[in-house]
Amino acid sequence: MERLYIFDTTLRDGEQVPGCQLNTVEKIQVAKQLEALGVDVIEAGFPVSSPGDFNSVVEISKAVTWPTICALTRAVEKDIDVAAEALKFAKRKRIHTGIGTSPSHIKYKFNSTPEEIIERAVAAVKYARKYVDDVEFYAEDAGRTDNEYLARVIDAVTKAGATVCNIPDTTGFRLPNEYEEKIRYLYEHVDAFAAGKSILSTHCHNDLGMATANTVAGVLGGARQVEVTINGIGERAGNTSLEEVAMIFKTHPDLGIETNINTTKIFPTSRMVSSLMNMPVQPNKAVVGRNAFAHSSGFHQVGVLKNASTYEIMDPKDVGIDEASIVLTARSGRAAIKHRLGINGIQVEGDQLDKIYQDFLALADKKKEVTDEDLLVLAGVDRSTDHNVKLDYLQVTTGKGIRPVASIGLQVANEHFEAAASGNGPVDAAIKALKCIIKREMTLKEFTIQAISKGSDDMAKVHQSVEYKGHIYYGFGTNTDIVTASVEAYIDAINKFRN
Ligand code: KIV
Ligand code: ZN
Secondary structure, eight states: OEEOEEEEOTTTTGGGSTTOOOOHHHHHHHHHHHHHHTOSEEEEEOGGGOHHHHHHHHHHHHHOOSSEEEEEOOSOHHHHHHHHHHTTTOSSEEEEEEEEOSHHIIIIISOOOHHHHHHHHHHHHHHHHTTOSOEEEEEETGGGSOHHHHHHHHHHHHHHTOSEEEEEETTSOOOHHHHHHHHHHHHHHOHHHHTTSOEEEEEEBOTTSOHHHHHHHHHHHTOOEEEEBGGGOOSTTOBOBHHHHHHHHHHOGGGOEEOOOOGGGHHHHHHHHHHHTTOOOOTTOTTTSTTTTOOOSHHHHHHHHHOGGGTOSSOGGGGTOOSSOOOBOTTOOHHHHHHHHHHTTOOOOHHHHHHHHHHHHHHHHHOSSBOHHHHHHHHHSOOOSOOSEEEEEEEEEOOTTSOOEEEEEEEETTEEEEEEEEOSSHHHHHHHHHHHHSOOOEEEEEEEEEESSSSTTOOEEEEEEEEETTEEEEEEEEESSHHHHHHHHHHHHHTTOOO
C-alpha cells in the first residue's frame, strides 16, 4: 500500500465561506478534532491577512502536537516573514507559498511575463526555506496553465527546495481525465518526484461537481497528497471533501492507497464543523448526509435487513454513525446530553453544559423528541453574556385578514426599551419595532430560514446579513418560533457592528 497524505484546509480555504467564520477558540476545537481524525497537515490560516488569522495559527500551533501546521502566503517576503513568526510554536511546520501561473493570472493579476513568474516563484521558495525545511509551492490556476510551462515552473521550484508541489484546479474547470493527465505529465517531466525529493498535491474546487473525481484522478496520476475540507466546505461550490476521498480509498483497497484517517471519527467531525460554522450538510451528501445510509424504498429495506451488503457499500459504523442513538426527551438528564454531544464531537463541561441543559429543557418542553441536530444548534449558539443588545421579550399578533403587529422589549447597554410597530408580515413588524429602538441606517440584505429536522414543532435556524455603514454583518438565530429566531439573528448582526 502507498501512503496518501491528507492536507486539511477547512480552517483556511474552507473558512472563506461568507458567514461561516470561526473564532480562535472554535478553530482550536476543530484543529484538535482534525488531529484525532488523523489528518497529516492542518492549514491553519493565512497569517498576513488579518490579526485574527495570525493569532489562530499561533494558538493552533500550541494546541496540536502530531499534524504539521501549515500557513499560507503569497510569493511575497513580508507574507513569508509573518507566516514564519505565526508558526514559531508549531512542532512540525510548513510554509505554503505560491503564485498564479495561468495566462490570465500572469497578464491581468500580475501584469508580468512567464519568465518573471518563475523567478518570483523560485525566490519565494528559497526565502521560505530560510525559515523552515518543509515548503509547499502552489501554482494558482494550474488547472488552466499549459502543462509544458507548468512543468518548467514546478521543476524550478523543486530545485529551489519545494518539498510539496500543489497543483490547484482553482476554478474547478478540469475534467478528471485532463487533471489526471496533468499530474502524470508533471510526475514524468520533473525529476524531483521520481527521485523522492518532492511530492505532488491535488487541490480541487467543486464548481462543476468534479472535485472528488478530479482528486482521485490526480492520485491515480501520481499525487501523494490531497487538499480537502470537512463536508467539502469552501468558497463558491466548495473544495474536495475529506470524507469522500478517505472512504473511496478505504472501500477500494485494490487501488493500493492508504491514508492515516481514523474513519470512525468522520461523522463526529462533520457534525462539529457543520454546527460551529452554522452550515448545514445537505441530506443526500455522500458519506455524512442525514440520508446517506437511510434506505426508504421497500426493496432496499428488505435487502438491507437480510444482509446489509446487498445495498450498502460502507458500514455506517465505519464512518462513526452510532445507530444505537438514544432519543432525548424532557426526562433525559445532563449525562445523556453530554454523551450525545460527545458522540457528535462536542465536549462540554460545567457551566457550559448547565446552560445547554437549561436550553435543552426549554426546547424539550416544546418538542416531543429532541434530535442531535437540535442539540448541536443549542451547543453552537453564541453564549457570551457581554452583548450590548439583548432581546427581553417579543409579542406578535398575526393571522389572515389582519395587519401583523409586534411589540418588543430590548435591553441596550443594560437599559430597557420598548416599542411596537405593524408590518407586511410578522417578521417585518418585529424588525420595524426593533428599528424604532435601534435607530441606525441598517438594511437586511439576505434572509434564510431553515428547519433543522422535520415536524411542525421543529427548531428554525435563521441566517441574515445586514448592511451597516458599507459593511455586511452576519447574524444567526435559532428558536422554535421563526419570528423570534429572525429577530435574534438581526440582533446577533447588530451586536457585531464595529461602531
Ligand atoms: O484554489 C487555490 O488556488 C488556492 C491556493 C491559494 C492554494 O486555494
Ligand atoms: Zn483553493
